[in-house]
Structures are given as C-alpha cells and as structure tokens.
Amino acid sequence: MRFLSRPEELVLLAVWKLKEKAYCVPIRDFLNKITGKTWSFGSVYDPLNRLEKKGLLESYLCDPTRERGGRSKRIYQLTSAGRRKLTEIKAFQQAVWNAVPDFSPEKQEA
Amino acid sequence: MDTKNNDSPKPPRIAERILSLLYSDRRSFTHLGDFREVYSEIRAKRGPFAASFWYVGQILRSIPGFLLARFYWSAVMFKNYFIISLRNMVRDKGSSLINLVGLAAGMTCFLLILSYVRFETSFDQFHQNADRIYRVTSEMTNMGQSFYTPDLLATVLKAEITGIERITQVFSPFGGKKVLQADGNQFYQSGFYADAAFLDVFSFPLLRGGRGNALAGPFKIVLTESVAKKLFGSDESIGKIVVWKDLGKPRDLLVTAILEDIPANSHLKFDYLISLDTLRSDKEFNYMFDKWRVANFSTYIELARGRSQESVEPAISGLISRLSAKNDKNRPFQSFRLQPLTDIHLKTNFDDDVADTGDLRYVRLFMAIAFLILLIACVNHVNLATARSAVRAREIGIRKVIGAYRTQIFKQLIGESFIVTALAGGLALGLVALVMPWYDTVAGIPLRFDLFSGVGLLPWLAATVLFVGLCAGIYPAVLLSGLQPVRTLREFSPSGRKGALLRNLLVISQFMASVVLIVATVIVSRQMNYVKSERLGYNREHVVVITAYEQETSRKISVIKTELEERSEVLKVSRTAGLPTDIRQHWSGWEAVKDDGTKIECDFQLDYVDENFLDVFEIGLVAGRNFRPGDKKVIIINQAALKDIGWKEPIGKKLRAGGVQDHEVVGIVEDFHFASLHSRIGPMALLFGKGNRLAVRIRPGDMVNTMGVLRTVFEKNTHGQPFDFFFLDDAFDALYKKEIRTGEIFKAFTVLAVLIACLGLYGLTSFNVARRTKEIGIRKILGASVSRLVLLLNRDFVRLVVIGNLLAWPLAYFAMNKWLENFAYRISIRLEIFLLSSLLSLAVALLVVGAKTVKAALVNPSETLRYE
Numbered sequence: 012m013r014f015l016s017r018p019e020e021l022v023l024l025a026v027w028k029l030k031e032k033a034y035c036v037p038i039r040d041f042l043n044k045i046t047g048k049t050w051s052f053g054s055v056y057d058p059l060n061r062l063e064k065k066g067l068l069e070s071y072l073c074d075p076t077r078e079r080g081g082r083s084k085r086i087y088q089l090t091s092a093g094r095r096k097l098t099e100i101k102a103f104q105q106a107v108w109n110a111v112p113d114f115s116p117e118k119q120e121a
Numbered sequence: 122m123d124t125k126n127n128d129s130p131k132p133p134r135i136a137e138r139i140l141s142l143l144y145s146d147r148r149s150f151t152h153l154g155d156f157r158e159v160y161s162e163i164r165a166k167r168g169p170f171a172a173s174f175w176y177v178g179q180i181l182r183s184i185p186g187f188l189l190a191r192f193y194w195s196a197v198m199f200k201n202y203f204i205i206s207l208r209n210m211v212r213d214k215g216s217s218l219i220n221l222v223g224l225a226a227g228m229t230c231f232l233l234i235l236s237y238v239r240f241e242t243s244f245d246q247f248h249q250n251a252d253r254i255y256r257v258t259s260e261m262t263n264m265g266q267s268f269y270t271p272d273l274l275a276t277v278l279k280a281e282i283t284g285i286e287r288i289t290q291v292f293s294p295f296g297g298k299k300v301l302q303a304d305g306n307q308f309y310q311s312g313f314y315a316d317a318a319f320l321d322v323f324s325f326p327l328l329r330g331g332r333g334n335a336l337a338g339p340f341k342i343v344l345t346e347s348v349a350k351k352l353f354g355s356d357e358s359i360g361k362i363v364v365w366k367d368l369g370k371p372r373d374l375l376v377t378a379i380l381e382d383i384p385a386n387s388h389l390k391f392d393y394l395i396s397l398d399t400l401r402s403d404k405e406f407n408y409m410f411d412k413w414r415v416a417n418f419s420t421y422i423e424l425a426r427g428r429s430q431e432s433v434e435p436a437i438s439g440l441i442s443r444l445s446a447k448n449d450k451n452r453p454f455q456s457f458r459l460q461p462l463t464d465i466h467l468k469t470n471f472d473d474d475v476a477d478t479g480d481l482r483y484v485r486l487f488m489a490i491a492f493l494i495l496l497i498a499c500v501n502h503v504n505l506a507t508a509r510s511a512v513r514a515r516e517i518g519i520r521k522v523i524g525a526y527r528t529q530i531f532k533q534l535i536g537e538s539f540i541v542t543a544l545a546g547g548l549a550l551g552l553v554a555l556v557m558p559w560y561d562t563v564a565g566i567p568l569r570f571d572l573f574s575g576v577g578l579l580p581w582l583a584a585t586v587l588f589v590g591l592c593a594g595i596y597p598a599v600l601l602s603g604l605q606p607v608r609t610l611r612e613f614s615p616s617g618r619k620g621a622l623l624r625n626l627l628v629i630s631q632f633m634a635s636v637v638l639i640v641a642t643v644i645v646s647r648q649m650n651y652v653k654s655e656r657l658g659y660n661r662e663h664v665v666v667i668t669a670y671e672q673e674t675s676r677k678i679s680v681i682k683t684e685l686e687e688r689s690e691v692l693k694v695s696r697t698a699g700l701p702t703d704i705r706q707h708w709s710g711w712e713a714v715k716d717d718g719t720k721i722e723c724d725f726q727l728d729y730v731d732e733n734f735l736d737v738f739e740i741g742l743v744a745g746r747n748f749r750p751g752d753k754k755v756i757i758i759n760q761a762a763l764k765d766i767g768w769k770e771p772i773g774k775k776l777r778a779g780g781v782q783d784h785e786v787v788g789i790v791e792d793f794h795f796a797s798l799h800s801r802i803g804p805m806a807l808l809f810g811k812g813n814r815l816a817v818r819i820r821p822g823d824m825v826n827t828m829g830v831l832r833t834v835f836e837k838n839t840h841g842q843p844f845d846f847f848f849l850d851d852a853f854d855a856l857y858k859k860e861i862r863t864g865e866i867f868k869a870f871t872v873l874a875v876l877i878a879c880l881g882l883y884g885l886t887s888f889n890v891a892r893r894t895k896e897i898g899i900r901k902i903l904g905a906s907v908s909r910l911v912l913l914l915n916r917d918f919v920r921l922v923v924i925g926n927l928l929a930w931p932l933a934y935f936a937m938n939k940w941l942e943n944f945a946y947r948i949s950i951r952l953e954i955f956l957l958s959s960l961l962s963l964a965v966a967l968l969v970v971g972a973k974t975v976k977a978a979l980v981n982p983s984e985t986l987r988y989e
Contacts, residue, residue, distance in 0.1 A: 035155040051182060052155060075154065080131060082154030 015062075015096070021046070022058040023097055026068060026087045034073070034084040035059070059087060067093035132160045132176045140176075143183045198529070199536075205516070206537040213512070216505045217541075219884040223877045224545035224593070227498025228585055229552040230873055233560055234491035235581055236553075237866075241484050244386045244466035249324040250423055253286070255430060255459035257420040266458075268469075269416040272409055274457065278420075281440050284428035289318040290397060291389070291419040292409075294367065300671045300842065301393065302364040302371075303352040309670055309845050310348055312393035314400050320378075322423045325387070330359050330378025341396040342374035345382050348392045365395065366671035368813065369405065388465045388478070413453045421462070430459050480859055487866065493634050494874050495589060500627045501881035502538065502593035507624055508888045510601050518606040530602040538594025539586070546586040553578070596623070625921055628885070631878040632925030632962060633932070638871040639958040640933035641940075644950060645864045648941065651948045652857060658793025659701040660739040663821050664849040665831060666700060669813045677838045682815055684834050690820050690827040695737040698812025699728025702852045704795040704805060711806075712777040713766050723765055725758070726795065726803060729810030735790065737818045745772040745788030748809045755809055756784040760792045762804030776806075784808070797856040798946040816849070875962065879969045882918065886970045890914065890977040897977055898985035910978035915970055922966045926959040933958075 015023065025041045026033040035055055042050045062068040068087045075083045089097070108114075131137075141153055156179060164172035210217040245251055257274065260266050275288045292314040301310050317337035320327070328346055335343050342363055349356045352363065358376050365372045374395060383390055400406045409415050424433060437457055445453045460469065467481040517530055669675040678696060685691045699706075709724040732748040734740075743760060756776055763771055775783045792802045819827050832844045854861060890897075897910055905913075934950060941947040 035151075036158050039159075052152070052179065053183065053186060056152065072151070076158075079154040080157040082157060083151060084154060085151040 015100070016058070018054060019058040019062055020100060022055065023062060023067060023089070023093060023100075026093075027089055027097060031086065031088075033087045038087075062093070063087075066090060067096050132157065133173055136173070136176050136180060139180055140183070143180070143187045198533075202533045202536055203540070206533075206540055209513070209537075210541070213509065215887060216509065216884045219880050220502055220505050220541060221545050221548065223498045223501040223880045224542060224589060225548035225552060226873055226877050226880075227495050228545055228549035228582075228589065229556065230494045230870055231491045231585055232549060232553050232578055232582065233556065234487050234866075234870070235585075236578065238484050238488055238491075239581075240386060241467060241479050244479070245388055245462050247324070247384060247386070248462065250322075251462055253424045253426070253428075254322060254462040255422050255424065256462060256465055257422060258458050258460050259416060259455040260458065261455045267416070268419055268460075270418050270420040270457070271413045271416040271453075272418055273411055273413050273451075273453075275418075275420050276411070277440065277444070278422065278437065282433065282436050284425050284433050284436070285422050286425045287318045287322050287423040289316055289322045289421050289423075291315045291319065291421070292397060292400060292417055293419070298668075298670050298845070300364075300366040301348065301352060302366065303358075303361065304354070306352050307366075307841075307843060308348075308351055309843055310392035312391040312395065313389070314397045315394045316397040319394065322421055323389075325383065326381040328356060328379040328381055332378075335378035336394060336396040337398070339396060339398040339402040340372065340374050341377045341399070343378045343380055343394040344376055345380050345392055347382050349376070349379050363393075366673075368669070368672055368675050371672070372399065374399070386466075388462075411451075413451055413455075416455070422459070430461065434459050483859060483863055486863070490638070490867075490870055490874075493638070494870060494877065495585070496592070497631050497634055497874055497877050497881075499589055499593040500631050501877065501884065502541070502589075503596050504624050504627055504881055505884050505888070506538070506593075506597035507600060508885060510597070510604075513601055514604055515610065517601055517604050518610040521604075521606040522610070527602045531598045534598035534601055535590070535594045538597070539590040542586045542590040542593065545589075546582055549585075550578075550582060624885070625917075628882065628918070628921045629925040629928065631881060632922050632966070633929040635871075635875045635878045636926050636929035636958055636962050637933045637936065638867070638874050639961060640929065640954060641937055642864075642867050642871045643954050643958055644933075644937045644941070644948070645860070645867055647948050647954070648944065649857065649860060649864050652798050652860075652944075652946075655794075655798065655946060657701070658740060658791050661701070661849045661853050663819050664737065665817045665819055665828075665846050666849060666852070667815045667817065667831065667835060667844075667846045669815075670845070671842070674835075674839045674842050675813050678813065678815065681834060681838050684838070685815070685817060685831070688830055688834070690823075690830050692818045692820055693733055693737050694818070695731055695733035695816045696811055697728070697730040697734050697814055697816055698810065699730055699807075700814070700816065700849065700852065701738050701740070701793060701795055702849065702856060704728045708778065708806075710778070713768075713774070715767055716769055721766065723762065723804060725762060725806040727806040727808060729812050730807050731809070731811065734807065734816070737816050738793075740793055741791045743789045743791055745786070747788060748807075752787070752809045754782065754784050755787045757788040757790055757807040758786060759790050759802070759805045761802050762806060763789055765804050794946075798944050801945045875965060879965055882966055883969045883973065886914075886918065886973045890973055894977065894980070894985045897980070898982035901978075901982040902986070907975075907978045911971070911974050914974035914977065915967065918966065918970050919963070922963055923959075926962060930955050930959075 021042055022038060025038045029037050029041065035052065038059075039050050039052065039055045042055065059068065059070075063070060067090060069090050070085050070087045072083045073086045075081050137153065137157075140156060156176065160172050160176055163175050245254075248254060256268060257270050257278075258266055258268050259270050259274075272290070275290050278285060279288050294312075294314065298309040298311045300307050315336055317334060319336055320332045320343070330343070335341065342365065344352070344358065344363070346356050349358045352358070353361060356379050358379065361376050363374050363376055365374050380394075401410060409417050424430075437459075441453050441457055465478070467479050467484060469478055520530060521527075667681075669678050674681075682694050682696050685694050704726045706727050707724065708727055709722075711723050711725060713721055713723060715721055730748075732750060732752075735742065735747055745757070748755060748757070758771075758776075768774055771786050771789055774786045776786060777783050790807070794802060795805055796802075817831065819831075828846075831846065835844045836842070893914070897914075900910060900913075933955070937950060941950070
C-alpha cells in the first residue's frame with residue numbers, strides 16, 4: 012500500500028470525525044486540539060489538496076455564513092477510497108502495534 | 122437590524138487584498154472565508170487588535186511559500202525559454218541576423234539623434250538656479266522684440282520690485298573679437314563686459330579666485346582656463362596684467378579669477394569677462410548709462426525662491442507703465458517681459474542674438490525621424506516573427522498540450538523579443554561609440570560618448586530596449602500565443618498565412634516612411650543647391666575678408682590696402698564696414714519727397730562702403746554712378762528701396778536722415794541678397810564711408826601662395842598682430858548653418874532608414890521563397906518559365922512598395938511645403954522629385970527582392986522535389 016504522510020492521515024481522520032461540518036476552520040481547530048499545537052492554514056490546505064488529488068476526499072461549496080464575510084465554505088467528504096484508506100491505516104497501525112511486545116510507558120498523563 | 126454589509130467585523134481591507142493576491146488560485150475565495158472566520162472568532166475573544174495582529178501574521182507566513190512557488194519555478198522555466206529562443210535564433214541564422222542588424226541600426230540612429238536632442242535641450246541647465254533665472258526682453262511698438270535692454274532697467278528693478286534676488290547686466294562689445302595681449306603673446310578672443318553679480322547668478326565653474334568680487338570695480342578681467350594657458354602658459358595667472366585692445370585706447374586689466382572653459386551647452390559663450398565698471402568709468406561710454414533711450418545691455422534676473430514669472434512679470438509691467446506715464450524726459454518707452462533662461466537656446470529667434478540659438482522645430486523634426494527609424498526597425502522584427510510563426514507553431518502547440526497557459530507563452534515570446542532587442546542594444550552601443558566622432562562633426566556640436574557620467578546614454582538605452590522590445594514583441598506574442606494546438610499540430614504544412622495582412626500593411630508603411638524621407642532629402646538638398654546657385658546679385662567666391670580689430674591695424678588699414686592692390690595676386694580691395702552677407706545697421710526715419718509731392722518716411726538696412734565695394738563683389742548698377750573719392754553726403758539705394766519710394770527719375774533726388782542731413786542719391790544698385798534667402802530683399806542703402814574691414818578679391822589659383830602674400834603684407838604693417846581672416850563663402854554658408862546641418866543628418870538617416878527597410882524586405886522574401894520552393898518546383902515541371910516565376914514572386918512586393926510610395930507622396934508634399942515656407946526664395950516641388958524618389962525606392966526594393974527570387978526560380982526542380 013501507499014503510505015500517507017502523518018498530517019494527511021490526521022486530516023483524513025478529522026474529516027471523518029467532523030462529517031458534514033468538515034471545512035477548513037473546524038478541521039484546523041480539531042487538529043490543534045488533538046495535537047496541542049497551532050496548525051497554520053497552509054499546513055491544513057496542503058494535505059487537503061493532496062488528499063483530494065489522490066481521490067481520497069471530495070469537496071463541495073456550501074452556503075456562506077455571516078462571520079465569513081459572505082464567502083462560501085468548502086466542505087470535504089471522504090470518498091469510498093478515502094474510507095477504505097482509513098480502514099487500511101487503522102488495520103495497519105494495529106498490526107504494527109500487535110507485532111511488537113506490549114509497550115506501556117511508566118508515566119501516563121493523568 | 123444589521124445590514125448585509127455590516128454583518129461581521131472586517132479585517133483590514135488592505136490585508137485582505139494582499140492575502141487574496143498571495144492565494145491567487147481558484148480556491149482563494151473559500152480560503153479568504155476561512156481566514157475571515159477565524160479572524161472574527163479571535164476578535165470576539167481577544168479584541169480587534171489581536172485579531173488584526175494575527176491576520177497580518179498569517180500574511181507574513183504565507184510569503185515564503187509564495188516566493189518559492191512563484192520565483193523558483195519561473196526561474197526554471199526562464200532557463201528553458203532562454204535556451205529555446207537561442208536555439209531558434211541559431212537555427213534561422215539569416216533572418217535572426219537581419220532582425221538583429223536592423224534593430225541595432227535603428228537603435229543606433231535613435232541613440233545618436235537622442236544625444237543630439239538631449240544636447241540641444243540641455244542648454245543652460247547646468248546653472249544651479251537655472252529654473253529661477255530669466256532674461257529680460259524688451260519690446261518697442263514698431264521695432265518688435267529685442268533682448269537689448271537699457272542700463273536704467275536694472276537699477277529700477279533692483280530698487281522697486283520685490284522677489285528679485287539678483288540682477289546682472291552683460292554688455293557685448295561692438296565689433297566682436299578683440300585682442301588680448303600678455304607676456305608677448307596676443308590673440309583674438311571674444312568676451313563680454315559683466316557686472317559683479319554675474320558670477321553669482323550664473324554658476325560657471327570657477328577654477329581660481331573668488332566669485333564675489335572678481336568683477337567688482339574697474340579694470341578687472343576673468344579669463345577662461347584655455348585663454349589663460351594660451352596667454353601665460355599656465356593658469357596661475359591671478360594678479361597678472363592683460364592688455365585688452367580694441368579700436369580705442371588699449372587697456373591694462375588685472376586678472377582676478379579663472380573660469381573653467383565655458384560648456385558647449387551654454388547660451389552665453391565667451392573667452393573672458395571684463396568688469397562692467399571698466400566701461401562705466403570710461404567717459405566715452407557715458408552715453409549708455411543711466412538712460413532708457415540707449416539699450417545695449419542684456420539683463421538677467423534671478424528670482425527669489427518661491428517667486429514665479431507670473432507674479433513678477435505683471436509687477437514689472439505695472440512699474441514700467443507708471444514710470445513711462447511720468448512727464449520726464451528720461452522715461453521708459455518700451456515694455457519688458459521675462460524669458461526663462463532655459464528657453465533662450467531653443468525658443469528665441471532674435472536677429473543677431475548674442476546667444477547661441479538653436480531651433481526647436483529641428484529638434485522636433487529629428488525626434489520624429491528617430492522614432493520613424495525605430496519603428497521601421499520594429500516592423501522588421503514583427504514581420505519576421507509573424508512570418509516565422511509557422512515554424513514556431515509546432516513548439517507552441519506542444520507547449521500548450523503539455524499544459525502551458527496562454528499567458529506563459531505570451532511571456533515567453535515577449536521575453537524572446539527582449540532578448541533580441543537587448544542583444545541589438547549592445548550592438549547599438551558599440552556602433553554609437555564607433556560613429557560618434559564622425560557624427561560630432563556632422564551635427565556640428567560637441568557630443569561626447571559618455572556612458573556612465575551623469576547624463577549618460579545608458580538609462581536611455583535601457584528605455585529604448587524596453588520600448589522596442591515591447592513594440593516589436595507584442596503583436597507576434599499575442600498572435601502566436603493564441604494559436605490553437607489542435608490545428609497547428611494536425612495541419613501538415615502550416616501556411617504562415619496568419620498575419621499576412623498586417624505584414625503587408627507594415628511593409629507598406631515602411632516604404633511609405635522611407636519614401637517620405639527620400640523625398641525630404643531630395644528637396645532639402647535641391648533647396649540648398651538652389652540657395653547656393655541662386656543669382657545672389659553678388660559674387661561671393663574668391664573674396665577674403667580681413668578685419669582690423671584694434672587700433673594699430675586700424676591706423677594702418679589704408680596702407681595695407683594700397684600695398685595689397687599692388688600685388689598681382691590681388692585683383693581689387695575694398696575698405697568697407699558692411700559685407701553683402703552682412704549689411705548690419707538698421708536706420709529708420711529717412712524722409713523722402715515723392716514725385717507727387719507727398720512726404721514719406723522709410724527704413725533702410727544700410728552700411729558704409731567705399732568706391733571699390735561694387736567692383737569687388739561684382740554688384741551691378743542699374744542707374745547713376747558709383748561713389749567717387751571726395752563724395753560727400755551721397756547715397757546709393759537698391760531697386761527695392763526705389764520701388765518703395767516710387768521715383769521716376771531717382772538720380773539727384775534727396776533723402777533726409779533724421780530730419781537734418783540731406784543725402785543725394787547718386788546710384789541705384791541691383792537688388793542683391795544681403796540677408797539669407799529666408800527673407801525677401803528689403804530696401805537697402807549704401808553710404809560712402811570708411812570701414813574697418815578689407816574685402817580682397819583675389820586672383821583664383823594658388824591659394825596657399827596668395828594667403829601667404831596677404832599674411833606677409835598684414836604682418837609687416839601691423840607689427841605682429843595676429844593675422845585673422847575669413848572667406849566670404851564661409852560667412853555665406855554660416856547663414857544656412859542649420860539647413861546645411863539638417864541636410865547632412867537627413868541624408869545619413871535616410872540612407873539608413875532605406876537600408877533597414879530593405880533588410881526587412883530581404884528577410885521576408887527569403888522566408889517566402891523558402892516556403893514556396895516546392896510550389897516553384899511544381900510550377901517549373903508544369904512548364905512555367907523562369908521569367909514568369911520571377912514575376913510571380915515579385916508581384917506582391919512590388920505592389921506593396923508601390924502602394925507605400927503613393928501614400929507617401931501627399932505626406933511628403935505637405936511636410937516639405939511647410940519646410941520650404943521658411944524660405945522667401947524657394948524651389949517649387951515638382952512631380953519629378955516624387956517620381957525620382959519612388960523609382961529609386963522601387964529599384965532598391967527590386968534589387969533586394971530580385972536577387973533572391975531569381976535564384977529561387979533558377980533552381981532545378983529535381984533538387985526541390987527530390988525528397989517528396
């Protein structure tokens with residue numbers, strides 16, 4: 012299989028999670044939250060564009076809202092290929108983790 | 122409720138614009154929305170300042186990516202474009218060379234003309250306060266404008282008008298050159314009297330001495346560097362004494378300062394300046410000072426900062442009209458205006474101006490020619506590029522198929538034309554450097570080839586390259602970038618038909634421009650020939666004029682005359698003040714009683730001559746007699762003057778000068794052209810008197826020997842005064858300096874323009890012939906004769922050239938008619954001139970095209986069709 016980069020994986024996951032609210036701003040918020048870092052817009056657009064080119068995502072324009080100054084949103088959706096990819100990734104991750112001895116760090120966050 | 126516009130807080134407008142520029146792909150619209158959304162969120166939480174700060178931060182971090190995307194990739198593409206265009210040039214050596222040479226020649230012309238125009242327009246700009254300095258001109262009701270102003274003017278202006286920073290007066294000594302003598306050396310030099318403020322108003326660069334009082338007080342002189350070196354052998358001459366000699370008493374003058382030599386682009390040209398107080402302290406010249414009546418000075422004023430001509434001029438007029446209304450014997454009778462210093466060279470045409478004057482019309486004319494030639498060169502580029510579009514079509518088709526945008530192809534093609542133009546520009550620069558020395562002498566002005574100095578050509582060259590690159594490149598680029606890849610790639614043999622109409626139009630316009638130039642050149646040179654060969658009414662050949670500039674020579678002048686008359690090399694000598702080219706004085710107020718008893722007043726142009734004058738210059742008498750030694754109060758007038766007065770029996774009639782002195786008319790001379798042919802022959806009179814010039818008619822033949830004889834006789838009698846002379850011929854030519862110069866430059870640039878146009882035609886023909894080789898082969902097989910083929914190939918071009926010619930005729934006619942109006946005596950524009958020019962252009966075009974087409978028609982068809 013062809014691997015995705017880590018940001019691509021995360022973005023793909025975010026789109027899955029956010030369902031029909033998946034446009035750039037919430038995606039970035041989500042990523043900020045789970046990684047604890049501030050993602051720039053560029054670092055969100057790039058994976059989105061790439062995933063779309065690879066056919067894992069598709070997008071459509073949606074009605075504008077007030078706080079966007081009259082500009083429409085571009086909502087992203089998983090394609091079936093995207094969904095398959097996500098499954099593959101999950102299976103692969105688990106397979107990798109299962110293949111090594113159990114690993115539990117001494118200190119977990121509270 | 123809130124309106125649509127105000128529904129959410131906005132980030133700074135400019136920031137949003139920048140961001141939309143950076144994200145310029147199709148998605149930017151939603152991207153901007155994203156940014157806006159977060160902006161409003163931050164604004165709601167942390168206030169507008171933080172939000173704007175964040176927004177600007179976003180812009181800043183977008184920049185590196187933007188730069189990479191834009192410039193890195195375009196640099197990569199640029200390299201590709203560069204290689205491709207070089208390859209294309211090398212592949213098609215012939216037409217590239219033609220293109221390059223044409224452009225280079227055109228740009229060379231342009232740069233040369235430009236440097237002339239820039240010289241002409243740079244006059245007096247070097248003075249620090251050039252924009253605030255004005256020359257005062259005076260106007261009298263029946264005399265017209267003059268730059269001579271009375272002495273009182275300066276005094277009154279200084280006292281009464283606010284807003285004038287400084288005033289300076291200049292007096293140009295009568296009779297031109299004077300003798301400067303020091304350390305046993307003596308030379309003829311010309312200079313001015315100037316007052317103390319002169320060096321403050323004008324910033325002529327000073328080498329030694331101080332500006333402030335170099336010209337304050339009597340008997341002081343300021344020399345230019347080269348004169349100082351000539352006289353003293355070095356420029357360390359401050360405090361030394363120079364003897365200044367004119368027809369009066371010699372004066373000892375103290376050298377107080379040394380100036381750098383006067384720049385060529387100064388309207389005032391002088392070798393030395395004498396303090397005006399020298400003149401003021403001389404009783405002989407008292408009559409010029411503190412009067413309104415005598416106007417002998419040039420007055421220059423420097424306005425205070427912030428004052429304008431518009432504010433000061435009315436104040437002066439007001440003052441003058443108040444003064445002239447006073448019932449005072451000594452009151453002004455003329456009105457005064459201001460003339461900007463930098464306008465003097467190009468925009469004045471006073472007779473006998475002390476200033477070095479040019480002509481704005483010629484400057485404009487040359488500028489027009491320069492652009493015409495540049496356009497002809499551009500046309501070559503356009504023609505060759507569109508003609509070759511067939512060849513380029515494949516490449517462009519492929520590029521488009523691979524995914525090039527039209528704008529990219531457009532940029533590539535424009536870039537190519539810039540590369541060619543830049544190469545041509547480099548070539549032009551070399552040519553300019555090469556031609557400049559020759560051009561100097563033709564244009565008659567000192568032009569230096571100064572690339573890098575303050576007024577260098579380099580920025581102009583860059584501008585020219587840009588201009589030409591754009592002019593020449595834009596049409597082919599638009600045309601070629603619009604080609605449809607499907608068509609260019611499918612068609613087996615692209616025709617190159619595209620742009621054929623335009624190409625034809627361009628060839629027509631090229632030949633039109635060339636023919637206009639040819640006609641202009643022919644007419645200019647015919648007019649000049651006419652001027653030279655026109656019966657002037659006197660014989661200007663083989664006359665040498667020797668002038669006595671100072672006292673010693675002047676005392677000996679009759680001795681020299683007698684001695685010269687004894688020599689066999691000399692035919693006749695006249696001692697005279699005036700010359701046929703230069704009848705200097707204008708006297709008004711001559712009274713005459715007409716045949717019907719009425720009195721009339723008339724004006725004459727007149728001068729003093731002796732009894733040999735008419736013989737030396739071979740001027741014919743119509744009636745009466747010549748002057749005789751011992752004559753008193755006699756006058757000879759010309760036919761024009763006689764016609765004005767209308768006497769039937771003129772001989773013996775009286776003319777009264779200034780209401781007191783009767784002069785008896787003893788003779789009538791034929792009208793001769795005593796001024797240039799620009800103006801009609803007016804009334805003229807000769808008075809019997811003694812001048813300070815000797816006009817010597819010499820025997821044609823051994824010039825060197827004759828001049829040697831003249832020199833020996835002169836030097837023997839004048840104790841080593843420098844021998845100075847001129848030929849009347851040269852004085853005559855000087856009357857037409859501008860025209861002769863224009864003619865020369867015209868000739869050179871016409872030849873070039875025609876050459877460039879032919880070059881283009883040659884390129885186009887060779888391209889067309891190459892495209893049609895197969896057609897020619899097939900025609901030959903089917904039985905076409907060589908002559909028919911040549912005809913076929915030439916027909917199109919001949920048609921274009923003929924149309925161009927016909928269009929050029931009316932244009933040339935109007936333009937040249939206008940030019941000829943400058944001459945009161947002129948040739949008529951005849952059809953034959955047009956026919957001749959057209960025939961010439963046609964012949965040249967045929968020669969160019971013919972060679973190529975005959976060669977193509979002679980090729981054995983088996984050669985051309987072998988590979989089919």
